[in-house]
Amino acid sequence: LQLIGMLDSPYVRRVAVALIAARVAFEHKPISLFRHIDAFTKLSPLLKAPSLVTDEGFVLVESSVILDYLGTRSPALAAMRPEGAAAFRRLGVALTVMEKAVQIHYERALRGPGERSESWRERVARQLDVGLAALDADVGEPALTHADIAAACAFGFVTGAIGDVVDTASYARLRAFSAEAETLPPFRAAPPIDGVTAPL
Numbered sequence: 001l002q003l004i005g006m007l008d009s010p011y012v013r014r015v016a017v018a019l020i021a022a023r024v025a026f027e028h029k030p031i032s033l034f035r036h037i038d039a040f041t042k043l044s045p046l047l048k049a050p051s052l053v054t055d056e057g058f059v060l061v062e063s064s065v066i067l068d069y070l071g072t073r074s075p076a077l078a079a080m081r082p083e084g085a086a087a088f089r090r091l092g093v094a095l096t097v098m099e100k101a102v103q104i105h106y107e108r109a110l111r112g113p114g115e116r117s118e119s120w121r122e123r124v125a126r127q128l129d130v131g132l133a134a135l136d137a138d139v140g141e142p143a144l145t146h147a148d149i150a151a152a153c154a155f156g157f158v159t160g161a162i163g164d165v166v167d168t169a170s171y172a173r174l175r176a177f178s179a180e181a182e183t184l185p186p187f188r189a190a191p192p193i194d195g196v197t198a199p200l
């Protein structure tokens, strides 16, 4: 199994953390979607991170699809799926927070000042705030489940990539939750800066 994509992507990181927690062996290829387009295209021409190359050579995209597929092969990973509406809701909100944060990041990283839409940015920033507030009200002790891993990876991305434009301190419960999650060995083995440090 090859997991392709940089861990600064919250989607790639949620997959890496889950695989490490479930002790699913994989090879991490920290190839950038932007700096290594040719290398990425050769492995996964859809240019989506994460991409997973299976042992049979199939290329899967979409983090939840990848985790669903691998859950059919690993009972430990399957046991990390949400149970009950509250956990499904947390996972959905966390994935939306990732999406909105990535949109804000792309809007300023990839679009020149003349190409940006202020009304779009404001709308996305509102959605992001609603999502972060919902997670803040929802989280407790972090567990190694897909919902909690996604929530912590989402907040880690918000803090690291757009923390200068989001008042992350106002989500105190989510901040404490994420800080605790980051101390767990699978999170430490997949830091959001470079490659997996200790694939199992």
Ligand SMILES: N[C@@H](CCC(=O)N[C@@H](CS)C(=O)NCC(=O)O)C(=O)O
Pocket (backbone or CB within 6 Å): 009, 010, 011, 033, 047, 048, 049, 050, 061, 062, 063, 064, 102
């Ligand atoms: N819904 C997807 C989102 C993945 C995603 O958008 N990843 C970003 C990197 S953080 C990406 O592939 N960006 C390039 C693009 O969207 O074309 C998932 O859960 O995997």
